[in-house]
Amino acid sequence: MSLKNKVALLTGAGGVGCGRAIARRLAKAGAAVVCCDLDELGAHETAKLVAKDGGRAVVRSCDVRVAEQVEDAIAFAVRELGAVDVLVNDASAPFRPQAPLENWADTIATDLVGTMLATRAAIDVMRRGNRGGAIVNLGSTSALGHGRTHPGGSPAYDVAKAGVVRLTTTLASLGAEGIRVNCLVPDWIATPEVDEYVDSVPVEERAALGIPSKLTTPAEIADAVLRLATDESLAGRVMVWWSNEDAPRLIPFGDRGYVTLEELP
DSSP: OOOOTOOOEEEETTTTHHHHHHHHHHTTTOEEEEEEESSHHHHHHHHHHHHTTTTTEEEEEEOTTSHHHHHHHHHHHHHHSOOOEEEHHHHOOOTTSSSSSSSSHHHHIIIIIIIHHHHHHHHHHHHHHOOEEEEEOOOOGGGOOOSSSOOOOOOOEEEEEEEHHHHHHHHHHGGGOOOOOOEEEEEBOOOOHHHHHHSOOHHHHHHGGTSSSOBOHHHHHHHHHHHHHHHHSSSOOEEOTTTSSOEEEEETTTTSSSOOOOOOO
């Protein structure tokens, strides 16, 4: 899976979890990486690690909630590196399950609107460049179910991630233009924040809270993102990776989103 001579732009690149792992994996595959993040210092740290690995990365501060900044980041990539061949929408607002109805506007603006803004700008650039491209969005398994069997969750986060999934599938037709839009839907990821929470819960209480027996690692997420960015047979697809499973799988294209319907009482 090679991205040699390709340019990849990654939002949320400054985070210590998936963003940083994805940036390093894309660079190892040969891509020049544009590390975008509101946390510019974090993005610079990611770029340093990419350089330490022998890769190439540049940094652009970007608040994905602001259309002008997103468009500027895309234009920067074209100006400095010549193209945007891969876009990975990883930027995400803080997960706040303790305040499920608070900060909803910020979550929607970051996770959903930010993804739409970057996708829109990247499509324009990819069309003008006439060299195709790949867009990988990040969803969440918390947005797949039609009801919760365990406590917790954040309505705004789930709404945003459900929108990201639907955005992906409705753009499947772009595959005819050589622009592939796919979505990775991970379960529990072993980021520092999640590890800290899991460690705080006694082992015997975890199953009742829906905590899986093992967590997907950021490195595994990065590998899945690379697969979606390079596999030309995939367009408009949703790849789901439940943490208790050893490998991700695809939701069948055209899936209705439920198994059965119940009769009204």
